[in-house]
Amino acid sequence: MNFKQFLTEDDAVSPVIGVILMVAITVILAAVIGTFVLGLGDQVGDTAPQASFSFDYNNTASNDNLTVTHDSGTAIDSENINLSSTKDFEYVTASGPDGTANSSKSFADMGVSGDVTAGTSVQIGNTTLDDATVRIVWTSESGSNSATLQKWSGPDA
Numbered sequence: 001m002n003f004k005q006f007l008t009e010d011d012a013v014s015p016v017i018g019v020i021l022m023v024a025i026t027v028i029l030a031a032v033i034g035t036f037v038l039g040l041g042d043q044v045g046d047t048a049p050q051a052s053f054s055f056d057y058n059n060t061a062s063n064d065n066l067t068v069t070h071d072s073g074t075a076i077d078s079e080n081i082n083l084s085s086t087k088d089f090e091y092v093t094a095s096g097p098d099g100t101a102n103s104s105k106s107f108a109d110m111g112v113s114g115d116v117t118a119g120t121s122v123q124i125g126n127t128t129l130d131d132a133t134v135r136i137v138w139t140s141e142s143g144s145n146s147a148t149l150q151k152w153s154g155p156d157a
Helices: 003-008 014-037 039-045
Strands: 051-059 064-073 081-093 102-106 121-127 133-139 146-153
Touching: 051 146, 064 081, 064 133
Parallel strands: none
Antiparallel strands: 051 064, 064 121, 081 102, 081 121, 081 133, 133 146
16 A cells, blocks of 8 residues: 555545535524524514413303413413403402403403412403303513413303
């Protein structure tokens, strides 16, 4: 075996590997720069929380009441979670309905301060809810993302 010829040969795999590495680095840099330019990097933290809610519907002769309870999952800021309905409803306090009918209210507007955690509940009523659909809607702090966490439909909906 001639060592001089072995050391002076230019045929090698190094140029091929070099080109592959350069292409890979270019593709990765383009993806990272594109993510930040398009603003997709800001939305990573705006994912919907995982939470479970239960609904307890009570139909009386004078009005309907629906109690919404956070059963388990992520604690959610009461400002970022809304109760919306296809029919107007009133928030029910200890002394009775609050007197303002809306089709959407945040948990903060219904007297929940801080985070909505397991065991937190609100009650709506003073209207016919038997043919309504009620949704619990989460909105991110930036307002750019929202998601329906849970949905309830009345018995006649």
